[in-house]
Amino acid sequence: MSRKGVGLAAFDRSRLTSKQFASHGNSLRSSDAQALENQLSVFRSLLQQFAQTHAKDIRSDPSFRAQFARMCTAIGVDPLASSSSSSGGGGGGGSGGSSLWAQLLGRTVNDFYFELAVRVVEVCGATRGENGGLLGVREVRERLQRGRMEGSPEVSEDDVLRAVGTLQPLGSAYAVVRLGNKAYIRSIPKELNTDQTAVLEAVQLLGYVAVNMLMLNLRWSRARAQTALDDLLGEGMLWVDKQAAEWEYWSPGFMLDVDGAVATGG
Template sequence: MSRKGVGLAAFDRSRLTSAQFASHGSSLRSNDAQALETQLSVFRSLLQQFAQTHAKDIRSDPSFRAQFARMCAAIGVDPLASSSSSSGGGVGGSMWAQLLGRSVNDFYFELAVRVVEVCGATRTENGGLIGVREVREKVMRGRMEGAPEITDDDVLRAVGTLKPLGSSHAIVRVGNKPYIRSVPRELSTDQSAALEAAQVLGYVTASMLMASLGWARARARTAVDDLLASGMLWVDKQAPDEWEYWSPGFIMTDLDAAPAAAAAAATG
């Protein structure tokens, strides 16, 4: 009996078949990539038309502006990033500037400047870690009457424009709350956990960290001591049982709320 497919000829056919499969696969990937690029090009074109039609709403309505920015992100377009397709005769280097004029583009850059000012002015109070909502409220208090409303989303995007300047300003999350870190250092996992614990009651102790997180005392003390050294926690050495490490933001919030509560009681 003859045995087909045995010997050098079989190996040659196998190599030929593999090469054909590889060529076909490469062709399919190329076609898929071209189709995807075409779809994205269509999406970007439609997005430009949408932006031009609703430019006024994007400028004036912060909720509409946030929805538009999310649409851009969904197809990989950053409205605040430089655009390689911008022409020399354009009004600016970003999609905001090209489609809507410099007003929206400058809005975020001016907001970023105000955010930096607020972070710098409050650094001695909070150690360089301040809530996004607190920043927004401080910025709004310093704006002229009739100025556009600012949302937390606007503040987050404004901080994003500072990335080319390095890591001096960044968004970090402590629990579910976003903060702006304005000191050039990263928080360790232990430091983040200690800060998150301090948000519950406004303070934390080494014993609380040991009980809730299962840490050894040395680990708990190291975390709070590092945060204390950077000014992100304040210590109360007169606490009855053991030292309490307080969140500066919690203390300042209580101090701000006290006059309002006193005024309400007086008028009541």
């Protein structure tokens, strides 16, 4: 029996089939991308209608404002981010990089967050000596509420978090960090390393830590525990009590809260 090899025609057919599959795949991808773009366009249009209909509620009601922001996030839109790529050509006058808040609701809500960010910076700066630049989001909100002028919108924790987000262009000086189940605003130009974060999480339990506590519970060496404590002490994030048998490193915020509660109760 004679055995014939694969001829050039077979190679040509295989090449043609591969080319057809590639062309079909490109066509499908293009079709899917166009369909997705159309869906996003519809979502954006509906979002704009919703925002215009409920603009007053969004401005005045913090919970409604938070729900609207989450709805924006769900479809990949950051309400406070610059949106220079938005459709509309040359219309709209002035800055093409205005935020979605400004585009949909006018400048009122947009300015609300930037003005709130300024107030957050003021609160953090005024209390840095007390807490070393680490202040709970809840405490920030309470201080803002106490200083709120009559008739101004109520501020929620979600508002505070979003206001801090507008400070990102300032670099790493302002950021939200989570220690345990509590959110804090860090207002010092320094990132916390993993050891420092672990120490601050431990402090949340009793209000203080000591070197031996860290060695026992985190299985650290003495040098590692002492280094982390010294770094936080140097930044003012911990205060040291040298009167105890073993030096205790306290959270300034915890000590001030206790002192305030004792003064109020007594």
